[in-house]
Amino acid sequence: MGSSLFAPFFSLWLADLAVKNRAIIISADYRLLPTLRGAIDPLQDLEDFWQWTRKDLDAVLERRAPGHSVDLGKLMITGGSAGGYFGLQVALSHPDEVSVLAIQYPYVDVKDKVFTEGPGENDPTVLRWPKEQIPEEGEGLEWVEDARMKMVSKAGFERSAFNISLCTYGQFYSKVVDPLGLDVVELEPLRRIEAGAKLPKKM
Structure with missing residues (x-):
């Protein structure tokens, strides 16, 4: 539910934090559930987005905001509810590249x-x-x-x-x-952690 620019879901504290730290906010849209394959689809979208930030973001900034750059070594991921679930999942996939994970009321125990x-x-x-x-x-x-x-x-x-x-x-x-009944560990943050996936150092 929601999108990156849907105002009721945008946390104002995040904008204040970005201004205070001279940071930029990069907000991804992804396929909203339900989809044909379930959570696998938006998880793939977000992994594609992650790779895009590594390969193409600098060039986009150079074109649209010359003189500005981004330090991907200082990265905070945030999100709430479903966004918290997806933020956590991305952080579990790239724990050493995420400085801080700040999620609110995330969907963590998917089989509750x-x-x-x-x-x-x-x-x-x-x-x-x-x-x-x-x-x-x-x-x-x-x-x-x-x-x-x-x-x-x-x-x-x-x-x-x-x-x-x-x-x-x-x-x-x-x-x-999980409409396909795959029952794979990749859909479940708790199972990933139990299997050895690391969390970022700061949460």
């Missing part, structure tokens, strides 16, 4: 029961969403099948209720994150 079974009968709704505004299971499943066929990198809050529906009925992980 909320995403695989749904909240319990006595648990609050996901995000405490009003029950009467949560689409029925069939509506959520119909939406996810339609949405995965459209490549989208920008969205607002209009997807929220459907994602909450998928969580409510225990379908989020199987329909959104």
